[in-house]
Each structure stands twice: as C-alpha cells, then as structure tokens.
Amino acid sequence: MRSENRKFIRFQVKGRVYAALGSHFRRVGRIIDISIGGLAFEFIENAEGCCQDLSKITIFHSEDGFYLPNLNCLSIYDHPICVMDTKLTINPIHRTKRCGVQFTATTVKQERELEFLLNNFTCGLVPSSQELIISP
Numbered sequence: 001m002r003s004e005n006r007k008f009i010r011f012q013v014k015g016r017v018y019a020a021l022g023s024h025f026r027r028v029g030r031i032i033d034i035s036i037g038g039l040a041f042e043f044i045e046n047a048e049g050c051c052q053d054l055s056k057i058t059i060f061h062s063e064d065g066f067y068l069p070n071l072n073c074l075s076i077y078d079h080p081i082c083v084m085d086t087k088l089t090i091n092p093i094h095r096t097k098r099c100g101v102q103f104t105a106t107t108v109k110q111e112r113e114l115e116f117l118l119n120n121f122t123c124g125l126v127p128s129s130q131e132l133i134i135s136p
Contacts, residue, residue: 016030036111
C-alpha cells in the first residue's frame with residue numbers, strides 16, 4: 001500500500017464544477033476532488049492527443065458563474081480510467097482519463113477564490129489512500 005503524500009485535505013466536489021487544463025482548453029472535465037493545493041478531474045481524450053503547454057488550469061462552475069482562470073499548475077499524473085456501462089469504452093477514438101494537478105505560485109486572490117470554492121462547492125472529505133480498502 002502506498003502512503004499518502006498530499007499536504008492538504010481533499011474534498012469531494014458537488015455540482016457541476018469543471019477544470020480546463022492547457023492554453024487551448026483541450027482537456028476539459030468534471031472535477032472529482034479538490035484541495036487548496038490541487039485537484040483531480042476526469043476528461044475524455046480525443047485521438048488527436050494534445051501536445052501543448054499544460055502549466056495553467058481554469059476552474060469554473062456551470063450554474064452560478066464561478067470562474068477562476070489561469071492558475072499555475074504542475075501535472076502530477078494523467079492516466080486512463082476504467083469506464084463501465086458506456087459506449088466510450090468501445091470507441092477507440094475516445095477514452096476517459098483522470099488527471100491530477102498541483103497548484104503552483106498562487107496569488108492571494110486566487111487562494112481566496114479557492115477557499116470560496118472549497119466552502120461552497122464541496123460535500124465531504126475524500127478518504128486517504130490508507131483508509132481505502134482494496135479488494136484482491
């Protein structure tokens with residue numbers, strides 16, 4: 001079992017909160033969990049791939065107009081995930097991926113906006129990897 005390396009507590013996101021990674025928003029998807037230090041989101045990758053600068057991420061809420069653009073970030077992981085009961089797994093052109101990013105060099109204003117998001121658009125803690133039960 002691997003140890004939890006995160007500095008900040010992660011929260012589950014409620015509602016339609018999205019992340020757009022990169023300068024041309026080629027990776028856009030729903031945020032799964034978030035902390036003051038980073039987030040994880042899922043997106044559908046197209047066959048074109050995307051070789052671009054992924055050092056900025058924008059966060060937005062589709063229903064109330066929350067918009068936090070151009071957070072500096074570092075991509076920590078980007079890997080395919082298993083999607084059950086959907087035609088997406090059959091289609092070789094698209095696949096669902098999960099991406100985790102760490103925020104870097106945030107301004108005081110961006111930190112306040114992230115705190116607002118954490119206070120208003122989250123619904124509970126994400127269990128640490130040590131608390132997860134992994135069945136064989």
